Amino acid sequence: MYNILVCDDEKEIVNAIEIYLKKEGYKVFKAFNGNECIKIVKENPIHLIILDIMMPRKDGIETLNELRQTESIPIIMLSAKSEDNDKIEGLNLGADDYITKPFNPLELIARVNSGIRRYVKLGAIEQRENENIYQAGGLEIDDNTKKVTVDEKEIKLTPTEYNILKFLTKNKGKVFSIEQIYENVWEDEAYGADNIIAVHIRHIREKIEINPKEPKYLKVIWGIGYKIENDKK
Secondary structure, three states: OOEEEEEOOOHHHHHHHHHHHHHOOOEEEEEOOHHHHHHHHHHOOOOEEEEEOOOOOOOHHHHHHHHOOOOOOOEEEEEEOOOHHHHHHHHHOOOOEEEEEOOOHHHHHHHHHHHHHHHHHHHOOOOOOHHHEEEEOOEEEEOOOOEEEEOOEEEOOOHHHHHHHHHHHHOOOOOEOHHHHHHHHOOOOOOOOHHHHHHHHHHHHHHHOOOOOOOOOEEEEOOOEEEEOOOOO
16 A cells, blocks of 8 residues: 655645545645645655645645755645746756646646656566666666666755656667657646646756757757767767
């Protein structure tokens, strides 16, 4: 059983989400402000967080920033339609996904299931063959240990960043649209994925490229999509 933490100052929303998640077999922890959220994460094994942006005392952005100092678990941000800038800031700070209020419960469950699948795959303890090491020049991804290095220097990525980079590196030289990246990494239909993918791509570049404005590895093909460049000689 996987543990989902729902954090929102509106108790009716938390209780409604709890009902949907329990029907899916998840155990639900509830928090109503950022401080409660952080306390629960420190005291319990949490596999995914649904975190509202607008909360009193400590809002979702502050909470996310603090969580990302120590935690790599998937975080889905809840936001109102008017909070577009906050959504982008959340993605910049390491949120994996966001969903807009009012939301369709089926869409929320789909996002949660997708986040859990990616997290489980990332943390699965399995013995794999060396074929699960992907390289492009000085960039290397060891999917056995989930370690990413560039010129032998280890790079720290969030689970979503890791999965995007692995997908592109595994298929280096091929160009993938935003929709294709989302559908392959999230294992779900792409809906409003442009901002989500763009922000994650920018973060990956900032971590793996010497000069993100002139990327060596992660290239954009304007009007089409993204690719990992073939090996550099």
